[in-house]
Amino acid sequence: MLESINIEKYQQLVQSWILEHVVSVDTTVQSGLILIALAIGLVARKALMPRINQSIDRLGAHYRTKSVLKNISRLIMQITAITVIVLGTPIVATLGYSIDFANAVMGLFLAWVVIRLCVQFIENSVVRNMFALMIWTIAALSILGVLDQTTTTLDGIGMNIGEFRLSALSIIKGIIALFILLYAAIFCSKLLERRIENISSLTMSSRVLISKIVRVTLIVVALLIGITSAGIDLSLFAVFSGAIGLGIGFGLQKGISNLFSGMLLLMDKSIQPGDVIELPGVSGESAFGWVHHMGARYTEIITRDNKSYLVPNEDFITQQVVNWSHGSTLIRVEVKFGVSYSSDPHEIKKMVVEAVKDVPRVCNDQTPVCHLKEFGDSSLNFVCRFWIKDAEKGITNVRGDVMLAIWDVFKENDINIPFPHREVFIHEPAKPAPKKKTATKKKTS
Secondary structure: OOOOOOHHHHHHHHHHHHHHHHOOHHHHHHHHHHHHHHHHHHHHHHHHHHHHHHHHHOOOOOHHHHHHHHHHHOOHHHHHHHHHHHHHHHHHHHOOOOOHHHHHHHHHHHHHHHHHHHHHHOOOHHHHHHHHHHHHHHHHHHHOOOHHHHHHHHHHOEEEEOOEEEEHHHHHHHHHHHHHHHHHHHHHHHHHHHHHHOOOOOOHHHHHHHHHHHHHHHHHHHHHHHHHHOOOOHHHHHOOHHHHHHHHHHHOHHHHHHHHHHHHHHHHOOOOOOOEEEEEEEOOEEEEEEEEEEOOOEEEEEEOOOOEEEEEHHHHHHOOOEEOOOOOOOEEEEEEEEEOOOOOHHHHHHHHHHHHHOOOOOOOOOOOEEEEEEEOOOOEEEEEEEEEOOHHHOOHHHHHHHHHHHHHHHHHOOOOOOOOOOOOOOOOOOOOOOOOOOOOOOOOO
């Protein structure tokens, strides 16, 4: 793989370049100017950054705007160093020294500042830094005049696979192309998702389904374009396609299952964003809440206490799920209570129904009902059933309001709610009868 590279030739070139450019008076003077510029830049950044950040925090701007301004404020050292070098190079030139090295370093600083300013639209800090580093590396090689030599060297490191040549340069190009295309695909999919969400003629499930299909399509197209743009022939993978497909099938079985389960849920509309569901078996207890987001791998359920349950999409297919708002948001809720046997059950039914009608959130389209359920040990047991249309606002709170309304109407009409009584009888154990003493006769001899 390294036969075509003349290592001794490159060693001689490096040595000659060091002797010509590094070990010289011009380089020493320019290096001193650059070190002074960096020192002044460090002092300026240390003195100004705290004040600038405080001023940014006091602004009433969006958090994203504040983040961009803080990222720009970190370039104070480079901007100050550029300013010092610009002011110092004429002085160095008037003294008869070369300023080529100082101009090159100033170009590197200027390129870094411009690149960092241009990539501020990227929200993810890791992606932003990787983009900036890649672009600056290419710019630095071009500024230093070694870009062509670097590409030639990287192209010389490689191997031949049949008629195809795989080199270090093609690998680097492929990685950069894949990185850029994948990020562009994800960025475009987010923009399209926002546009799709604003289409009121589509249902919520249709919007999510179309967004998922668009995202998967863009990512697949980006992968194919990235691989082919690197000069890699996709037919090379034909031999390994069976093994790779089998490995992906086993390794990503759960991920692919969750992806297609999410699409299936959206197509049959059994689970949709905004539905109120109850999923048993999550963290040892039932998860009751509403569907906030349906992703490619999981569905986010937010409960009344603002807990987010990330449930795999496969669980909605394989497990029993209670969808409280599937098809209709009308839900029936019941409250059980008991009264004493001295009360008239006919009057109890009438007054409970009238009291429940006036409770907020109780649906008046469906009249509440009250039924005598059983004759209990110490009470007449009733059940009151009523309907609501906004289960996402909670069930326990409306059930509590109904019970308070029943309590108030019972207090107004002197209706007693009995509670069980227990009588305990303590029996003293019977005393045993005294034993009779038998007289013993003395034997006389």
